[in-house]
Amino acid sequence: MRGLIFILVAMALPLAGLSHARADQSASPFDMAPERSNAPAPALSPSLPSPVPPTPTANPAPQPAAPPPAVDPTPPPSPQVIAPPSALPKVEAAQAETFDRPLMPFRHLVLEGEVDSRAWYVVLTKNQVASPTTLTLGYKASVVVAPEASRLILSINNQTVFDSPITASDQTGKLSAELPANLLKAGPNLVRLQVVQRHRTDCTINSTYELRTEIDSVATAFHFASSAAARLSRVEDLAATAPDANGLTHLRIIAPSLGAKASANPILRFAQAASILIGMPNLDVLVTDRTGDSIEPGTVTAVIGTVEEVRPLLRTVPRDADSRPIVTFVDDPALGPSTLLVSGPDAASVSKAVDAVGALVDRPRGNIRDMLDTSRWFAPNPPLLLRESHVRFASLGVPTQEFAGRRFRTEFQIGLPSDFYSVSAGEATLLLDAAYSGEVLPGSHLDIYVNGNIAATTPLRTSGGEILRHLPIRIPMTHFRPGPNRVTFEAQLFTTMDSQCAAGPTKGNNRFALFDSSEFVMPDYARIAQQPNLAALQGTAFPYNGAVDPVALVVSRYDSPVMSATATLLARMALAAGRLINIDPNAPSLDDRHALFVAPAPDIPEQVPAQLNLDEQLRTGWKPHNDEPILPSAAAGNPPGPTLATLPVAATEPADTQETFDRWRDTLKAEGGGWRGNVSSFQDWLQRTFQVSSQTLRFLPSRDVAFHPSRDTSAMIAQGPSPSGNKTWTLLTAPSTRELRAGANTLTSSPQWFQLSGRLATYNTRLAEVQIQPVTTSSLTATQPLSFTNLRLIAANWLSENLLAFAFLLFAACLLLGLATALLLSRIGRRISQ
The missing domain is CATH 3.30.379 (Chitobiase; domain 2)
Incomplete structure (x- = not known):
């Protein structure tokens, strides 16, 4: 009995100590605040430093740990770019262990055919490059893609990250890899996705259109291990603004003075400057005077206003805003980390701060670009061809390639200026350097597409293979337009092996080779502005x-x-x-x-x-969609109404054919319609x-x-x-x-x-x-000095657009020539007397 009591006492002592320890923890909870307050703020590197040390006070307010440098594009006073205060209260959301940045600037990316690729640049900050990074990629392929002969390849800065069989057809496949420390760099990083796909059972060219691999934009992202990767340090870091999982980039501008006409100019100028810095093709700009709107992923927030206007919105406003224009990133509990503050003591100072941001990206008037910027969604940038030009495939991002399949496809871009005026006259030329093997049968052909429209077709007629050295393929400029133009080259190759297809992927030697010494030749073309022309608006504004x-x-x-x-x-x-x-x-x-x-x-x-x-x-007659009457539906809790099949059909008298035909003809004629049938076929x-x-x-x-x-x-x-x-x-x-x-x-x-x-x-x-x-x-509005060559090209295009006018002028010229010839012959020679 005494031993049993001893055992019970020995067991009770540890339990009493544990209970005492829990009571102590309840009285003094564990506090992480000292660790959070001592965490280093992200290092900042303002682009135009001009240190201005803070003034000491008896009761110092939270201030930047480092002296705030200033942007000084003009003599002082000038806008100031300062570091976000390290002593500001930290937003709890910023303390996440990782920061995920979607990789694709698209809602959807589908790689099609036997070979396909897409390249674009992703801009990263110094904080992101310094963080350990994992890359994940999600994809789903069509069920006919043969996994044993199909590959999905992703490279960054020309170094392969993934080279994997395409196996995901019934559900989304996921790939993951930790990136080497020196792979990513601060600034633009080239990302390239490629697929090589083969059909499981079919060897026809038509079957190649069934080969598809869709990249999952939600599952494809960088995962940065450091929470500092989410922070923006410099104004230039706006270029690293990430899209959301749907490829949308959000810019939220909070302007307390919204509603006043005087505030429109700085708000809209900042939106333009931020758009050029961000460079994304799908930018949603929200201008509001409230801070309560929900923040979408992929959102950068900017607060624009005088210091008195923005003070109620922010927990702490840098003191320099009371004396001079500033542009700075701040952390705010309500608006989130890396909120861009554009402020100053008065409206004129706010405009100067906006102008300082615009000066980073604005192009001086008269400074002509040599290329258009599409690098954030299609790389490389297309060269801007202002005159007769020869551009090698190598400089257009098309390398030398060999191909063993049936339908080869590659694409590139070229840019044209606002006053391009040759859609009805003139031809570009593709000087093709390529080769095809002896197994390629006559009847195979090379196709050129411009902006998705078929523009030229060249048959391959030689048996036994051939080397094509600067083979000219003429491309009518019908489908070219101002701005970037996408040109697609496609080779459809027929072989006996494919006509005698056995189940399984293609096997054998390469059938086709494309060399990067091929050239795209743009001739001299007419240059005069055509108005109206929305194609010029979207191409070059x-x-x-x-x-x-x-x-x-x-x-x-x-x-x-x-x-x-x-x-x-x-x-x-x-x-x-x-x-x-x-x-x-x-x-x-x-x-x-x-x-x-x-x-x-x-x-x-x-x-x-x-x-x-x-x-x-x-x-007055264009009604909003939300004003239309809402019909009852089963989704709204009402039983569904009768369908078309259950409604009774009223008996009608037979219509008079000729009367009905005449009525339809007159109606469509008034509406600009036309004929179908024999006339339409012609x-x-x-x-x-x-x-x-x-x-x-x-x-x-x-x-x-x-x-x-x-x-x-x-x-x-x-x-x-x-x-x-x-x-x-x-x-x-x-x-x-x-x-x-x-x-x-x-x-x-x-x-x-x-x-x-x-x-x-x-x-x-x-x-x-x-x-x-x-x-x-x-x-037509002249944009170039008038010259005989340009006038001739303009006239050729105008007459090609107005064929009856050309025919009338040609008839008039022939008539005048005949009359002049008759008059001349009547005055020379001798008349024969009877």
Whole structure:
């Protein structure tokens, strides 16, 4: 019994100690605050340092640990770029163990065919490069892709990270790798995705169109082990702003003075500068005066206003904002880490701070670019071909390649200026250096596509193989346009082995080789500006990119939806132009000014619809989608109504065929419709064979018909001449302010933005596509010194667009030649007398 009591006492003593320890912990909880407060702030490297030491005080407020350097583009006072205060309260979200940065700037990336690749640049900060990094990639392939002969390859800065069989067909496959310490670098990093795919069972060329591998944008990302990787240190670090998992990049501008007309200019200039720095093709700009909006992933927040306006929004405002303009990143509990503060003691100082940001990216007037910037979504950048040019494939990012499959495909880009005017005359040339083996049969062919349209086809007729040395392939410039143009080269190779296909992937030697010594040749072409022309707007932001006077900006109101739509449009235009668009919200007159209008349909100024050939009923007859009656549905808790199959069909009298036909003919004629059938077949043959259409079979251009959007149209961008005829007006509109902002995001995002052309573009929500109204009446504006060569090229293109006028001039010239010949012959020689 005594032993049992001893054992019970021995067991009770440790339990009592444990209980005492828990009681002590309850009385004095473990505190991580000292560790958090001692954690080092991210190191910053402002680009233009000018140290200004802080002034000591008796009760010092939280200040930067290092002296704040200043941006000084002009003599003081000047905007100041300072380090975020290390003693500011840390945001708990910033203390995450890792920071994930999506890799792709696209919503969707599908690599198709037997060979395909895509390259782009990802900009990283010094903090991100210094962090241990893991890269993950998610993908899913079509079920017909043979895993034993198909590869997925990802490289960064020309070093292979993944080279894996394509095995994921029933579910998303994931690859992961820790990156070497020296692989990533601060600044741009080249990322290239490639696939080599083979069909499981089929050997026909048609089967190659079934080969698809879709990259999962959500699962493809950098994972940085350090939370400091999420912090931005310099204004230039805006270039490292990451997209969200859907490829959207978000810029949130908080402006307490939103609603005042005077604040519009600095807000919109900052949106343009930030767009050029960020460089992403899908930028959503939100302008608001509130801090309570939810923050989307891939969002950079900027606060713009005087020090008195921003003080209620931020926990701590740097003291330098009371005396001079500043541009600095701060950490704020409500707005988050790396919030960009653009402020100063007054409105003039805020404008100077915005101008300092713009000076980092603005291109001086008269400084002509030699390439267009598409590197964040398609690398390399396309060269800007301003005159006759020979460009080797090597400089276009197309290396020497050998191929053992059936359909070889590669693509590159070239850029054209705003005043490109040769869509109806002139030919580019591809000087092809290639070779194909003896097993390739006659009937194989080489195809060239321009911006997704077939432009040229060259058959391979020689048996036994051939080496092609600078084989000229002529490419009509019908589908070229101002801005970047994507050219796709494709070789379709037929062989006996494929016609006698056995199950399994292709085996054998290489059948085709493409050499990087091939050249793309652009001839001299006509250069004169055509207005209206939305293709020039999306390509280079013409005519606003080179306007000498500020562009008149007319908005219906200065609230968040309208200003967000305006900022989104101007940001996309600035990225296309490669410079800031100088705007003037206070233009006294619009008759002889380039102008930009942003307004919902009811608020469009009265003179604008008639000037842009829009239906006057547009302002009252275009109803918002949310005003349409909502039909009962099962999803809303109501039983479904009768279907079309269950509704009774009323008996009708037989219609008179001729009367019905005449009525339809008259209606479609009034609406600009045409004939189908034998006449249409003849027109289609003319279009395919001679590029002749009803548009070109005209004596002079016809006048545009007033346009009214359909009920499925959610947004529209239209362009036309100013009342003086010398300038251009552009209108962005939608049925309501809500749809105006959504429409601006849709029309300015890729790929919708690159589809803009003609005089008017609308977005159809039912079809989810951009619909174009072509230009029928346009004016030409000289942009180059007039020369005989340029005038000849301009005349050739104009006459090619107006064939009846060309035929009339040719007939008149022949008639004059005949009369002159007859007159000359009547005056020479001797008459024979009877």
